Amino acid sequence: MESLEALVAHIQGLSGSPEELAHLHSLLKQADGEPLRAHAAALVPFLAHLSPETHSLGYLYLLEACATSSSNLSDFGGGDFLVTIGGFLTACSADQIRLAPDKFLNVCRVLKDQVMQLNMPIRGIAPLRAAVPKIQSSPEQLTPVHADYLILCLLAKQYKAGLSVLEGDIFEVDQPKDLFLYCYYGGMIYVGLKKFPKALELLHNAVTAPMSSLNAIAVEAYKKYILVSLIVNGQVPPFPKYTSISAQRSMRNHAQIYAELSTSYSNGSKTDLETFIQSNSAAFQSDNNLGLVKQVLSSMYKRNIQRLTQTYLTLSLEDIARSVQLETPRDAEMHVLRMIEDGEIHASINQKDGMVSFHEDPEQYKSVEMVEHIDTSIHRLTALSKKLASIDQNMSCDTAYLMTGRDRGRFDYDDFDSVPHKYF
Incomplete structure (x- = not known):
């Protein structure tokens, strides 16, 4: 040299x-x-x-x-x-x-x-x-x-x-591990910001991404996917049909306690869910998911209040507290106010008599802002459709893609480093 x-x-x-x-x-x-x-x-x-x-x-x-x-x-x-x-x-x-x-x-x-x-x-x-x-x-x-x-x-x-x-669109991926980590860490970022629907979207991508065999990142993502699904939707949706059957089975086996948590949540009993969480807190803590599990417990109040809106037009704060197992009418008022602020229910509270009136969605979808929002969404979806069509055309002509299944290497569980989920 x-x-x-x-x-x-x-x-x-x-x-x-x-x-x-x-x-x-x-x-x-x-x-x-x-x-x-x-x-x-x-x-x-x-x-x-x-x-x-x-x-x-x-x-x-x-x-x-x-x-x-x-x-x-x-x-x-x-x-x-x-x-x-x-x-x-x-x-x-x-x-x-x-x-x-x-x-x-x-x-x-x-x-x-x-x-x-x-x-x-x-x-x-x-x-x-x-x-x-x-x-x-x-x-x-x-x-x-x-x-x-x-x-x-x-x-x-x-x-x-x-x-x-995280806010841009990703269409080009060279290494599978990069995609799994991006979706997993991105989901955790959105959880930290309490933007649970966006977190659910990224965790869903990590769980359903093509994989010839299970990897550790998908397992950790699936555990959080169950928890965030309960917070957002009150239930865990079934896997899409395109998800690997073997991966589905393996993820369920590795996250059995989370499936049991989902079952307990679906019963609607805050006391039973609290008992289940306390009994298994060591396992959730071991996964560093205990904080998120507690948010699942908190979301049950919201879910049960939403159920009340489907049955009643008016209800007292005292009745709401009793129905959803909150300690005081004041606690019920704080939950209702937070849900109104977040747009999760439409209601008003009469402070004089402590009555809550539930309303229909006031959005008529005809304001200038809503029309502009819909127009922007349509243009974005049109551009996305064209991009996907272009990618599909390129893939259909790619000899490396056409050889998939014959020469492509497999990814095993241990091919992926342990996921540092302890950081959240």
């Missing part, structure tokens, strides 16, 4: 035109691997002579050699080196780093791992948020950085930050 000084000089002089970058890339490949990692400790000072933005490709090669040569970044300045990585991910040129995507992903992964080890996940959020669009070939592509970013948002309890990668 030529001297580090000569290599840095090449990086400085060949980071302009595409032709120069192609030549530089060839030189960097020759120096890559053990020769470069052998000099990892000496590389850090040379980074100061390079611009993360102008010399992104060369900077990436040197940075990745440092970052992956040792599990202890204190060898390279510790926190200062993390700042260097974060600055690079934020400032680098997307066009250049896409020439070496695997190295860029390695650097992102090192940053994620290190901030988790330091118990400072918030330090990795901004750099990885900047990294996501830079490594994407299109805004619709799912990358491994998506899941790394989402887990840092979960650890730091910065749930709203996670929305930056």
Whole structure:
């Protein structure tokens, strides 16, 4: 390998035109691997002579050699080196780093791992948020950085930050594991924001995604899917017909206690459900789902109040408290007010006599705002239909897809790392 000084000089002089970058890339490949990692400790000072933005490709090669040569970044300045990585991910040129995507992903992964080890996940959020669009070939592509970013948002309890990668449409997936983790962590982000319908949508995708055999991520997603289904709908819907039969059976076997919880919930008795939860709290705590289970218990009050609206036109707060097993009429009033605010029931409370009057849905679907909302939804669905038709056409001509079933590898339960569900 030529001297580090000569290599840095090449990086400085060949980071302009595409032709120069192609030549530089060839030189960097020759120096890559053990020769470069052998000099990892000496590389850090040379980074100061390079611009993360102008010399992104060369900077990436040197940075990745440092970052992956040792599990202890204190060898390279510790926190200062993390700042260097974060600055690079934020400032680098997307066009250049896409020439070496695997190295860029390695650097992102090192940053994620290190901030988790330091118990400072918030330090990795901004750099990885900047990294996501830079490594994407299109805004619709799912990358491994998506899941790394989402887990840092979960650890730091910065749930709203996670929305930056969750609100777009995903149509391109390279690795199944990326999709499962994206849906699982995304579902947890929405649970943290108490946006349960959106959480249910992502968890549903994780549970029903094509899988030749069960994986650990789908199992953990299924447990939360049952709980969120109860909160949103009061019941767990059957699996869609396209879901793998063997996966269905295996998920049920791994989540038997959650199925029993669903059965207890459907009986409508708050006392029985509370007893069941107390008896099995250790198992729910072991899965780190006890907090979500308690929200299921709380949702039973809401579900039982909704049932009352189907039977009565007016009812006293005292009667509501007695019917749904709340301790006081004041507790019933707080639940009713919260449900009215959330649009879950339509009612009014007469404070003078403590009576609740239940009403029909006042929405007539003819306001300007509603018409605009419907129009926007129609346009989005039309665009989505065209996109799906295009994807279907491309898949029907893809020889790799047509070979599915003969040459595709299988994914076993242990192929997926243990899911760090303890973070929620």
